[in-house]
Amino acid sequence: MTDPLVEIDNLGLTIGGQPVLRGVSLSVATGESLGLVGESGSGKSMTLRCLTRLLPPGARATGEVRLAGTDVLGLRERQLRAHRQSIGMVFQDPRTAINPLHTVGSYMVERAKDSGSGLRDATDRALDVLQAMGISDPQRRMDQYPFELSGGLLQRVMIASVVMEQPRLILADEPTTALDVTTQAEVLRLLDGLREKNSAAMIFVTHDLDLAAAVCDRIAVMYGGRILEVGPATTLPDAAVHPYTRALLAARPPLTHRLETIPTVPGVPAPAARTGDGCPFAARCPVALPVCSETLPGMETVGSSQVRCHRASEVQSGALDAELPLRLELQ
Numbered sequence: 001m002t003d004p005l006v007e008i009d010n011l012g013l014t015i016g017g018q019p020v021l022r023g024v025s026l027s028v029a030t031g032e033s034l035g036l037v038g039e040s041g042s043g044k045s046m047t048l049r050c051l052t053r054l055l056p057p058g059a060r061a062t063g064e065v066r067l068a069g070t071d072v073l074g075l076r077e078r079q080l081r082a083h084r085q086s087i088g089m090v091f092q093d094p095r096t097a098i099n100p101l102h103t104v105g106s107y108m109v110e111r112a113k114d115s116g117s118g119l120r121d122a123t124d125r126a127l128d129v130l131q132a133m134g135i136s137d138p139q140r141r142m143d144q145y146p147f148e149l150s151g152g153l154l155q156r157v158m159i160a161s162v163v164m165e166q167p168r169l170i171l172a173d174e175p176t177t178a179l180d181v182t183t184q185a186e187v188l189r190l191l192d193g194l195r196e197k198n199s200a201a202m203i204f205v206t207h208d209l210d211l212a213a214a215v216c217d218r219i220a221v222m223y224g225g226r227i228l229e230v231g232p233a234t235t236l237p238d239a240a241v242h243p244y245t246r247a248l249l250a251a252r253p254p255l256t257h258r259l260e261t262i263p264t265v266p267g268v269p270a271p272a273a274r275t276g277d278g279c280p281f282a283a284r285c286p287v288a289l290p291v292c293s294e295t296l297p298g299m300e301t302v303g304s305s306q307v308r309c310h311r312a313s314e315v316q317s318g319a320l321d322a323e324l325p326l327r328l329e330l331q
């Protein structure tokens with residue numbers, strides 16, 4: 001990999017003394033997009049928050065987090081504002097991130113001015129970037145208030161305002177979950193296009209492995225506060241090795257059949273606070289060995305993935321395909 005922009009090494013996080021992240025290591029290259037995938041509570045959002053140091057009260061992070069070489073966990077309070085300004089953040093619900101009392105235009109122009117533009121230049125840049133986000137008649141939209149825009153349109157405005165500041169890193173936390181499926185794909189395509197044009201890196205948090213595969217270069221799969229597998233988006237959906245990744249893939253609803261119930265990964269997600277030194281997925285894993293609840297092996301390269309699993313080479317050989325199908329088995 002060329003030129004890592006983000007380097008996370010052995011990151012641990014506790015909140016009120018309870019473990020939330022354990023030994024998270026990840027890197028993202030300049031211009032690369034990484035999908036961070038996992039069930040609710042697995043620690044995806046907290047991993048992003050460690051990059052911005054926007055952590056809840058009582059949080060304590062250990063390990064290393066670097067952005068372009070800067071030691072993020074070591075930054076002093078007064079250095080944090082400049083650090084956060086170099087990161088663009090897109091959240092799930094755009095209405096929580098924009099002041100409802102100001103027009104879209106004044107919000108956009110203020111943000112452009114924050115990054116050093118004069119009023120005239122800021123207005124021109126806002127209009128350009130709104131157009132690039134597929135918003136027709138941007139001048140009319142600039143004069144409107146947030147409540148006058150649909151959720152999809154407002155999320156495009158938010159993404160436009162983030163891209164306008166030309167951050168080197170974009171953190172997108174389920175940016176399209178609140179939108180309908182066709183709008184989701186369109187908004188993500190535009191976000192990724194603008195990201196690529198600006199050579200920015202992105203970490204895209206989602207529950208949806210297929211969506212991550214469609215948008216990102218690589219995918220990291222998280223469970224119980226740990227990264228269990230990382231692989232290229234082009235190969236992971238067909239060559240996943242970790243039993244948890246396989247369970248996520250097998251729980252995808254098929255396009256060709258109507259089902260009575262929505263498929264799920266059997267069992268209940270394990271929060272990091274309740275898993276010990278073993279594999280956090282061991283209690284739900286159909287091929288777990290006794291050793292799996294005791295120790296989690298380090299990352300090793302198996303096929304096209306990097307994976308932490310005692311049974312990785314057997315999975316890769318196909319010996320466990322019956323227990324770990326990649327697709328839902330339909331009768």
Ligand SMILES: Nc1ncnc2c1ncn2[C@@H]1O[C@H](COP(=O)(O)OP(=O)(O)OP(=O)(O)O)[C@@H](O)[C@H]1O
Nearest residue numbers: 015020039040041042043044045046047056271272
């Ligand atoms: N403010 C908080 N105080 C204490 N614990 C928290 C707080 N926010 C999150 N946690 C805990 O941290 C763990 C990881 O949460 P996180 O929000 O990172 O998960 P996630 O994978 O992003 O889930 P989701 O997809 O539901 O957003 C959870 O077990 C949660 O209970």
